[in-house]
Amino acid sequence: MVIGSGSWGSVAAKLVAFNTLNLSSFHDEVKMWVFEETLQSGEKLTDAINRTNENVKYLPGIKLGKNVIADPDLDNAVEDANMLVFVTPHQFIDNICKSLVGKVRSDAEAISLIKGMEVKIEGPCLISTYISEQLGINCSVLMGANLANEIAEEKFSEATVGYRNNREIAEQWVQLFTTPYFMVTPVQDVEGVELCGTLKNVVAIAAGFVDGLDMGNNTKAAIIRFGLREMREFCKLLFSSVKDDTFFESCGVADVITTCFGGRNRKVAEAFARNGGKRSFDELEAEMLQGQKLQGVTTVREVYEVLRHRGLLELFPLFATVHEICSGCLPPSAIVIYSEKKNIFPV
Amino acid sequence: MVIGSGSWGSVAAKLVAFNTLNLSSFHDEVKMWVFEETLQSGEKLTDAINRTNENVKYLPGIKLGKNVIADPDLDNAVEDANMLVFVTPHQFIDNICKSLVGKVRSDAEAISLIKGMEVKIEGPCLISTYISEQLGINCSVLMGANLANEIAEEKFSEATVGYRNNREIAEQWVQLFTTPYFMVTPVQDVEGVELCGTLKNVVAIAAGFVDGLDMGNNTKAAIIRFGLREMREFCKLLFSSVKDDTFFESCGVADVITTCFGGRNRKVAEAFARNGGKRSFDELEAEMLQGQKLQGVTTVREVYEVLRHRGLLELFPLFATVHEICSGCLPPSAIVIYSEKKNIFPV
Secondary structure, X not given: OEEOOOHHHHHHHHHHHHHHHHOOOOOOOEXXXXXXXXXXXXXXXXXXXXXXXXXXOOEEEEEOOOOEEEEOOHHHHHOOOOEEEEOOOHHHHHHHHHHHOOOOOOOOEEEEOOOOOXXXXXXXXXHHHHHXXXXXXXXXXXXXXXXXXXXXXXOOEEEEEEOOOOHHHHHHHHHHHOEOOEEEEEEOOHHHHHHHHHHHHHHHHHHHHHHHOOOOHHHHHHHHHHHHHHHHHHHHHHOOOOOHHHHHOHHHHHHHHHHHHOOHHHHHHXXXXXXXXXXXXXXXXXXXXXXXXXXXXXXXXXXXXXXXXXXXXXXXXXXXXXXXXHOOOOOHHHHHOOOOOOOOOOO | OEEOOOHHHHHHHHHHHHHHHHOOOOOOXXXXXXXXOEOOOOOEHHHHHHHHOEEOOOXXXXXXXOOEEEEOOHHHHHOOOXXXXXXXXXHHXXXXXXXXXXXXXXXXXXXXXXXXXXXXXXXXXXXXXXXXXXXXXXXXXXXXXXXXXXXXXXXXXXXXXXXXXXXXXXXXXXXXXXXXXXXXXXXXXXXXXXXXXXXXXXXXXXXXXXXXXXXXXXXXXXXXXXXXXXXXXXXXXXXXXXXXXXXXXXXXXXXHHHHHHOOHHHHHXXXXXXXXXXXXXXXXXXXXXXXXXXXXHHHHHHHHHHHHHOOOHHHOHHHHHHHXXXXXXXXXXXXXXXXXXXXXXXX
C-alpha cells in the first residue's frame, strides 16, 4: 500500500499498480491512503479518485490503474498490508508513524520515498530510521532523478533503491517499481542513498547562485562537482559505511544534475543572487513559493552546525560558503572564491 | 612554451604567462608557436599578436600578457624550452611531433591539452603517449570543463592534470596553470584523464538525442549518468590502472555536464533526433559545422569496434545504442530503451 497521495505518491501508486497486476507474486490491489479533502464540486477527493481512477487534484489527466483504491482511513489502509510505501511530505511523517504504532504487521516491509531528513548535531535523523524505529519494521529507501510529472507521462526515468541487509527484499522493491520506462537499481547503502536526496538541495542553491551571477557553464559544472564531492565526504563523515559508488547512481549524480538545472531551490537562489543578496531568502520564498520553505536553506544551516561543531568547516568550503551566503554573511559572488581553499579532499 | 594558438591555445598562453611573471621559479617569457597566416589587413598574424598583445583572429579582445611572444618558427620556438604545452587541433599533432624529433631538450616536460585520441582495436592511441614516444620525453595531460571563451573572461573554472609517476612535475604544471579564477587538481591517472576528454563527446551525442526527443530532465540525467558510468568502465577495460575517483574530477563529471548542456556534439545530435534520423550526421555536420566533423560520431564508431571485437557490446548498452543510432541502424528513440538491458555493471 501507498501512504501519501501528492503527485509523487500518485505516480508511485501507478508504478506499483502496474506491477501488482502483472506479477503473480503480489496481490493485485494497491491501497493508497489519501489525506481527505472536499473538492470544490463538493465531492470527497477519495471518491473522485475511485470514480475516475485519477488523482484529480494532484495528478490530473493520469490514469493510476483500476487496482488503485483510495482510502481516507489510515488504520484501515494499512491493515494486512505487507509492503508499505511512505511518500508523504516530510513534515507529516511524525504524526503518521505515531498513529500507526502497533497497527502494522510485524513482518511488514517499508520503503521511504520521502526527501528531507534533519541533520542534527548528534547525527542526522534519517526518515527511514525513524519509520523503522517507530514501527519496529525494516525500512528501505527509493531516491533518484524523479520529477513526478515526467514519470507520470511515462518518459524514461530511473531511481535507486537503498537497502540495509536483505538483498531479497531489495529485489522485491525493484520488481514492484520497475516498468519499461522506470528503471530501478538496488544499492546496499540506505544512508548514502537517503542523504543524497536531502544534500542535493544545498548543491542546487550553489548552482542557482552561479546562474544568478551569469558565470557560465564552466563555473556551474565546477560548482556542481564540488557539491557532489562534498555530499560524498559529508555522508562518509556521518556514516563510515557509505559507498563512493552510491554517488554514481541515480540518487547521486543524476539527481544532482536535474536539481541543479530545474527545481525551486535553484530558482530562488538565482533570484537571490540577481538581487545581490539584498532581498532575504525568507522574502523571496514568500513571494515565489506561496508560503513553502526551501529545504536547501534549512539543510545547509543544519549541515553547517554539524561541521562547525566538529571543527571541519574548512574541509567543506562549498557547503560553508552556501550557508554564509544564505545567512547574509557573504555576498553571492563568494560562491566562486576558492583560490584560498583549494585542497578539497586531496587524493 | 605553448604549441598552438587557437582560442584554447591563446587562453593557455594567458594563464601560463600570468604565472611565469609572478613566480620566480619560471622564466618570464612564454613563446607561443603560431601557424602563420596573413590577415585581411595584410599583416602577419604573429606580428599582429606581438604588436597588440591579443590573438586578434582567434581570441580578440583578450590581452594575453606582455610576456607572450608569438613565433611562426616551430624549431626556433622550442629551442631551449623546458616545458612544452601542446594545444593544437588533434589532426596536426602528427606532423608537429615528426618535425620536432631531435630538436627538443632531453629533459623537457610536455603536457597535452588536446582532446580527441583514436581508439583502435589494438588499443587506444593516446596523444600523450604519442608525444612521449615521438619526442622521448614525459607527457602529462590537462583536461576539464574548459570552454575557452569563459576562461578568457576570467570566469571561475577548473581543470584536472593527469600525470604518470612524478608528483613534483604535476605540481609544477599545477603552479603554471593555476590562477585565482582557474583551479587545477592533479590526479595520478594520465589515461583516465585523457580518455575522459574524448569519451564525453559520445555521452553528449546521447544527451542531444534526448533533447531532440523532448524527453525531459529525468531522462537526460539518467542518460548522462549511464554515459559517465560506461566511460568509467570502458577506461578501466583499456587500462586497469584507471581510478574511479578520476570521474569525480573536473575532467569527468564536470566536463560531461558542460558538454551535455552546451557544445556542438549535443547540438547536432539534437537536430538529428528532431529529424527522426532521416537526415544523416554527414549532412547535418556539413550544414551546421562548416565542414568540421563531430568527434563524438567518430569516437563512438571506434569504441563500438573495440567492444564488438572483445564481445562486450552488451555491457555497454549506451555506447552501443549511440553508434547504432548514428549509423542509422536504430531510430533516435532507441536511446531510452533499457528495459531489456538493465544490468549495467552490477555492484
